[in-house]
Structures are given as C-alpha cells and as structure tokens.
Amino acid sequence: MSSYVISPKCPVCLNHYSNLVKPVILQPCCHGCCASCVRQYREISLDNNEEDIRCPKCREIVIEEKPNYDLIEMLPEEENKDMWVEKLLDFSDKRGQEIRVHVDVEVFSKLICSRLVNQERIDKIALKSTNEWTSSDKKIMQGFKEELRCCIIALDCDFEEIMKWVQVLNLPSKIESYIMAGLLEFYASKKFLSPMGAEWLLDLMPTSV
Numbered sequence: 001m002s003s004y005v006i007s008p009k010c011p012v013c014l015n016h017y018s019n020l021v022k023p024v025i026l027q028p029c030c031h032g033c034c035a036s037c038v039r040q041y042r043e044i045s046l047d048n049n050e051e052d053i054r055c056p057k058c059r060e061i062v063i064e065e066k067p068n069y070d071l072i073e074m075l076p077e078e079e080n081k082d083m084w085v086e087k088l089l090d091f092s093d094k095r096g097q098e099i100r101v102h103v104d105v106e107v108f109s110k111l112i113c114s115r116l117v118n119q120e121r122i123d124k125i126a127l128k129s130t131n132e133w134t135s136s137d138k139k140i141m142q143g144f145k146e147e148l149r150c151c152i153i154a155l156d157c158d159f160e161e162i163m164k165w166v167q168v169l170n171l172p173s174k175i176e177s178y179i180m181a182g183l184l185e186f187y188a189s190k191k192f193l194s195p196m197g198a199e200w201l202l203d204l205m206p207t208s209v
Contacts, residue, residue, distance in 0.1 A: 007075055010034035012056050016090070018075055023068040029060040038065050084109040091116055107154050108165060111147045115169050118144075126172035130209075138209045141175075145182055146207040152186070153203065159187050 007017040010033045017023040022035040033056060041053040052061045085101055088109045092099070101109075115122070118140055125137045133141070152162055166179055186202070193199045 008032075008071070010037055012037040016086075017071060023071045024065040025068045026055050026062045027064045027066065029055045029058050029062075031055050031057045032068055032071075035065070035067075038062075082106055082109070084113055087113045088116075104155060108151050111144070111151055112169070114144060114147060115171070122175060123172060126174045130178070133209070141178070142207055142209045145179065145209075148179070148183070149186060149202070149207060153199075159183070 008023075009016050010021060010023070011031075012033050013021070013036070015021045015034065017034065023032055024035050024038055025032050026038070037056075038053070041056075045051070045053050054060060055062055085106050089099065089101075091113075121137075121140060125133065125141065128137070148162075148166075151157070151165070155161075157165070162183060163180070166176060166183075169176075171179065190199055190202060193201055
C-alpha cells in the first residue's frame with residue numbers, strides 16, 4: 001500500500017504543487033502561489049514599467065516571496081508518483097491530506113479515471129441501443145473493456161471480485177449489463193485456456209465492441 005499526499009493547487013496556474021511547481025509565500029499578506037507564476041508576474045511588470053506586483057488573491061503589494069518550506073516538506077518525490085493515481089486523486093477535494101492507496105486501487109486507477117472523465121458521454125451512450133453507437137462511442141466502450149481486461153490479468157481477479165469492481169464504478173445499468181456480458185465471455189475463455197497454461201493468449205486477442 002502506497003501513501004499519497006493530495007497537494008493544494010497554485011491559485012493562478014491551477015497546477016498542483018510539486019517539486020516542479022514550487023510553492024512560495026507572498027509577503028506581507030502570506031497568501032501563496034507557485035514560484036513560476038510569481039516570476040512571470042514580475043516579468044510582465046517589468047515589461048509594463050511597473051515596479052510592484054500584487055497578490056493575485058488580495059491585491060496587496062508583494063514586497064518579497066519566500067519558499068513555503070512546510071508545504072515543500074510534505075510533497076512526495078516525483079519518482080515515487082504513479083501518474084494514474086495522481087490523476088485519480090486530482091478528483092478528490094482532500095487537499096493536504098495523506099491518503100493510503102492499496103495496490104489494487106493503483107491497478108484500477110486508470111480505469112476509474114476513464115469512468116470519471118467520460119461520465120457525461122457514458123450516460124449518453126446508455127440512452128442508445130448498441131446499433132446506434134457512433135464510432136466515438138465504440139472507441140470509449142472498447143477502451144473501457146480493454147482496460148478492465150488488463151486489470152483482471154494484472155491482478156488475476158476472479159469473477160466475483162471483478163463484479164464488485166464493476167459495481168464500484170457505478171455505471172448506468174444498461175452499460176453495466178453490456179460490460180458484464182463481455183466479462184462472462186472473457187472468463188469463459190480464461191477457464192478454457194487455463195488447463196493448457198495458455199491464458200497469455202488473452203493478451204493477444206483484440207477487444208471487440
């Protein structure tokens with residue numbers, strides 16, 4: 001199980017603070033933003049022949065900026081981050097809190113992100129019959145099924161476990177039924193290939209819509 005800290009965002013560029021997006025404290029108002037935004041503010045001020053910059057939050061004149069050491073200390077090392085877990089945590093509002101992420105959640109993080117990002121599109125797809133799906137609809141559903149299959153293979157999930165994950169995704173009932181039908185076919189093939197030690201063939205087969 002890994003620990004992740006959901007870092008606050010710079011109020012200007014809206015990027016999460018990290019070892020690249022370094023947080024600073026503006027003096028004397030003590031509001032914060034990232035060092036890059038402060039630098040760009042100062043460059044713009046110089047170009048406009050202005051001596052001072054103002055806090056983007058309270059508009060008070062900024063005399064100086066200092067590193068926010070307390071926040072810097074809680075930022076994780078870049079090499080320890082998992083991109084899809086970071087994207088998943090970006091949906092959360094638990095800023096500044098440490099969250100422990102189970103390895104299974106890490107494996108499913110890309111799929112969950114896809115579910116969240118495509119929520120509106122998935123709801124619209126659920127209103128159509130499969131023969132009304134556009135090429136874009138089919139691409140989303142195919143990608144969804146492929147990623148789900150990758151998660152099953154990575155964790156060697158049994159059917160009962162994957163059913164619970166599908167429930168967690170909270171898909172529209174029509175889409176859930178479609179996904180479950182595909183999973184039944186997948187597990188039937190997996191059961192057939194298992195005695196031959198040929199489950200690796202499932203990695204090679206394209207996912208149909």
